[in-house]
Amino acid sequence: MSDIFANKIGTVAAARNDAPVEGSQSLRYSPAEIEPRWQALWDADPSLYASEGHDSGKPKYYCLEMLPYPSGALHMGHVRNYAIGDALARYMWMRGHNVLHPMGWDAFGLPAENAALKNNTPPREWTLTNITAMRKQMKRLGLSYDWSIEVTTCLPDYYRWTQWIFLKMYDAGLAYRKKSKLNWCSLCQTVLANEQVVNGCCWRHEDHPVEQRDLTQWFLQITKYADELLDGLDKLDGWPEKVRTMQRNWIGRSEGTLISFAVKDSPEKVSVFTTRVDTIFGATSVQLAPEHVMTKAFAAEDPTLAAQVEEMIAQQKAAREAGDLGAIEKHGVSTGRFAVNPFNGELVPIWVANYILADYGTGAIMSVPAHDERDFEFAQKYGLTIKRVVGPNVDTDDLALPYTVEDEAVLIDSGEWTGESSLEAQGKMATFAKANGFGTPTVTYRLKDWGVSRQRYWGTPIPMVYCERGHAGVEPGGVVPLPESALPVLLPEKVEITQQGGSPLGRVPEFVNTTCPVCGGPAQRETDTRDTFVDSSWYFYRYADAKNTTAPFASEKANYWFPIDQYIGGVEHAILHLIYSRFWTKVMHDLGLVADDEPAKRLFTQGMVVKDGAKMSKSKGNVVSPDLMIERYGADATRMYALFAVPPDRDLEWQEDGLGGISRFLNRVYRLTLKYKDAHRSTNTLAGQSVAGQQLLRKLHQTLEKITRDFSGRWHFNTSISAIMELVNEVQAAEPAMDSEEIPVATVAEVFRTLVLMLAPFAPFFAAELWSEIGGKGVVFRTPWPQADAELAQDDEMQVPVQINGKLVTVVSIAAGSEDAAVKAAAMTDAKVVARLEGKVVVKIIMVPGRLVNVVVK
RNA sequence: GCGAAAGUGGCGAAAUUGGCAGACGCACCAGACUUAGGAUCUGGCGGAGCAAUCCAUGGGGGUUCAAGUCCCCCCUUUCGCACCA
Numbered sequence: 001m002s003d004i005f006a007n008k009i010g011t012v013a014a015a016r017n018d019a020p021v022e023g024s025q026s027l028r029y030s031p032a033e034i035e036p037r038w039q040a041l042w043d044a045d046p047s048l049y050a051s052e053g054h055d056s057g058k059p060k061y062y063c064l065e066m067l068p069y070p071s072g073a074l075h076m077g078h079v080r081n082y083a084i085g086d087a088l089a090r091y092m093w094m095r096g097h098n099v100l101h102p103m104g105w106d107a108f109g110l111p112a113e114n115a116a117l118k119n120n121t122p123p124r125e126w127t128l129t130n131i132t133a134m135r136k137q138m139k140r141l142g143l144s145y146d147w148s149i150e151v152t153t154c155l156p157d158y159y160r161w162t163q164w165i166f167l168k169m170y171d172a173g174l175a176y177r178k179k180s181k182l183n184w185c186s187l188c189q190t191v192l193a194n195e196q197v198v199n200g201c202c203w204r205h206e207d208h209p210v211e212q213r214d215l216t217q218w219f220l221q222i223t224k225y226a227d228e229l230l231d232g233l234d235k236l237d238g239w240p241e242k243v244r245t246m247q248r249n250w251i252g253r254s255e256g257t258l259i260s261f262a263v264k265d266s267p268e269k270v271s272v273f274t275t276r277v278d279t280i281f282g283a284t285s286v287q288l289a290p291e292h293v294m295t296k297a298f299a300a301e302d303p304t305l306a307a308q309v310e311e312m313i314a315q316q317k318a319a320r321e322a323g324d325l326g327a328i329e330k331h332g333v334s335t336g337r338f339a340v341n342p343f344n345g346e347l348v349p350i351w352v353a354n355y356i357l358a359d360y361g362t363g364a365i366m367s368v369p370a371h372d373e374r375d376f377e378f379a380q381k382y383g384l385t386i387k388r389v390v391g392p393n394v395d396t397d398d399l400a401l402p403y404t405v406e407d408e409a410v411l412i413d414s415g416e417w418t419g420e421s422s423l424e425a426q427g428k429m430a431t432f433a434k435a436n437g438f439g440t441p442t443v444t445y446r447l448k449d450w451g452v453s454r455q456r457y458w459g460t461p462i463p464m465v466y467c468e469r470g471h472a473g474v475e476p477g478g479v480v481p482l483p484e485s486a487l488p489v490l491l492p493e494k495v496e497i498t499q500q501g502g503s504p505l506g507r508v509p510e511f512v513n514t515t516c517p518v519c520g521g522p523a524q525r526e527t528d529t530r531d532t533f534v535d536s537s538w539y540f541y542r543y544a545d546a547k548n549t550t551a552p553f554a555s556e557k558a559n560y561w562f563p564i565d566q567y568i569g570g571v572e573h574a575i576l577h578l579i580y581s582r583f584w585t586k587v588m589h590d591l592g593l594v595a596d597d598e599p600a601k602r603l604f605t606q607g608m609v610v611k612d613g614a615k616m617s618k619s620k621g622n623v624v625s626p627d628l629m630i631e632r633y634g635a636d637a638t639r640m641y642a643l644f645a646v647p648p649d650r651d652l653e654w655q656e657d658g659l660g661g662i663s664r665f666l667n668r669v670y671r672l673t674l675k676y677k678d679a680h681r682s683t684n685t686l687a688g689q690s691v692a693g694q695q696l697l698r699k700l701h702q703t704l705e706k707i708t709r710d711f712s713g714r715w716h717f718n719t720s721i722s723a724i725m726e727l728v729n730e731v732q733a734a735e736p737a738m739d740s741e742e743i744p745v746a747t748v749a750e751v752f753r754t755l756v757l758m759l760a761p762f763a764p765f766f767a768a769e770l771w772s773e774i775g776g777k778g779v780v781f782r783t784p785w786p787q788a789d790a791e792l793a794q795d796d797e798m799q800v801p802v803q804i805n806g807k808l809v810t811v812v813s814i815a816a817g818s819e820d821a822a823v824k825a826a827a828m829t830d831a832k833v834v835a836r837l838e839g840k841v842v843v844k845i846i847m848v849p850g851r852l853v854n855v856v857v858k
Numbered sequence: 859g860c861g862a863a864a865g866u867g868g869c870g871a872a873a874u875u876g877g878c879a880g881a882c883g884c885a886c887c888a889g890a891c892u893u894a895g896g897a898u899c900u901g902g903c904g905g906a907g908c909a910a911u912c913c914a915u916g917g918g919g920g921u922u923c924a925a926g927u928c929c930c931c932c933c934u935u936u937c938g939c940a941c942c943a
Contacts, residue, residue, distance in 0.1 A: 722882035
């Protein structure tokens, strides 16, 4: 490839018509001329960014940035994300890796339908047009994606396999249909997963509260993997702690006990979930959620209670809609009924309370006011009994309540368990409850199964039909999965999209009406489509084998590339995409499709791009267009600025003036490189080295060391780039010495060659241009990364600060590697030090080898 | 309320292990060159002071020969969670 490429370089360079005047101070590099020229060249060679075979002998490296939604235009957040990924991918190539660096489109979703309504353009057309525009922008930015394996989730060659995996999940019992209460966004006209509800509002409409609706929907059984998802987090030490914590909280695993309380004068029992069974002797009431079945049963016999519960539910709904659930005051109402504490036979009143969540645990609790803050608050309000049963020791009298400590606490007034430690009692009492048939140790999760049905058009059709008449094993109207041979279930093109409720596909008879694949009788297709987060849960596997027409991918190919070595994206996906795709990977692992059970070894979440202190958004009017920046300063400068301004994990405050600085820097490099380009052709390599030459080489190798270290470690590209700037400042200062050849020509050549290579990951067009100018062989970003020479980087002198009582007095210069005694002598004989020591008594002298001398005086 | 991260010049920031606070860049100031340019080059640029020197990393305490960095308390900002029994 490189030979062909070198020829192309020659052709283009020769064809250029604006050869700059060498040595001119006003020489300016023109990104507008350089960048499109190289872009055209790269675009014409699809093999340029393609990964090599598995037998390439190189270590593999899978570098992945999160795929965008094709909204129509890249924003600065994208540019930043991709600039980071691209620098890394190019660097890994130069370090001799076989790199997979793909890009695709998360192309299903509601905005396409909204656009269709607004502009009367079909979603498919709108989406594909946007993809074309954004792909062009990415190319303009010079991003090194392998476009031959591009993945577009809304095309049948992709969603066919999303359907296929769904069928596998159905077979494995992981996909099921159930009626339940679901979050409904009236603006989106569809249900939402729990993960898509933010502060009680829709994730797409931040100020619009979701409603609860009873619907029959498809679910994926992510809860089956709750423990695996949780335990897996411990091994993901290449993920930010913040993301791991968010996922742990989201999963919300909680170990406890189910305790069954008998209801007085009733055959019914009420089951409560508690993590503190050790406090059960202090239970002074049972609290039911307003939506609890027993609440309903009691209310049915008691109109007053029914009205009160009704009001409670209404109030809660209002609070949710005001987006202020947290502020709602606890209140409740007694049912007049009693439950029996199975541990001591005590009768406790049954209440209904608004702070009991219907969908967590059993929707009922035992209330222990002395040892739970919420129960305490509630009991105080209603004057319920507060009975203390745990304390630091058995004799404690005065104790501030509620007392919620469980480590180092012991039980009081708790029958045969009195005096036991809380933690031990928890185990023993659960066992006792189980042995006596009124309790079970239980684990509860906050995580709920993932509702994936959406009442929208622009999504992956669900490959299921409902057999009208039914047949053996299937009742009339029952679910029948389609066979693999029926895939893909194509999304019909001509669909009227309206804002009215119900799935748009339901209004397309040709789609709905079909035949049952088992009995051949009439059947109706499922008309909901799937949540787009399903599409993006496995897209990165498809890159490994994007053209496969007989399977989602060949396992052998996926197993070569996975896990992803570095995944880069925004933190906003911490518990959406990133938990779904972990789940999906575990499922595919269990289905035998992939070897690993985690998709990505390392995750990096970059900071936001902000302007005037706020996230860029159209509504705030503070959006900076990448296209405009490229026009003004070029893609290289724009990308480099995004990396230079701030470390990649922090928020970036966009300041266009800073971009001007990068542009000037590149200009300087351009002028200098061209001025000395003849050095690369010089045959005069015999000249000896001079002090000035040695100094320049030292700086060069120090810079190289630093950048190499930054790439493998902290990714502080801002300091990598400032190190290159420092180097260039020194090169510029050395101009006279280079002109006079005091610095040998061979050294000049080495400096510029290395400089261009170091710039290649950050400014690819620019580096390619200069590489061709200095006669570099092959493609610059496939050229091996230069090796830093530790010996050349070694300083021959060191600057040792000298302090008196910790305050800096002077800095002494001394030969590098000098003995401590010599450094001490140099410090103590320094004129400034001598003057300051006059009349003082030296108590001791602290020597930090190679770093500092501190003289402690009295 | 709970949890996490952060707070350093006019601005973005740097300081790898407790060891010269402010690298690099922006803005600004002065100068040079000029067929005036949003070009380039040179120098300056935390505060006070003529200077020696002193003060300074959100505030207050502490540990240490030495603290932006470690410990304690407080303030502010951002993010996440928010009755999860």
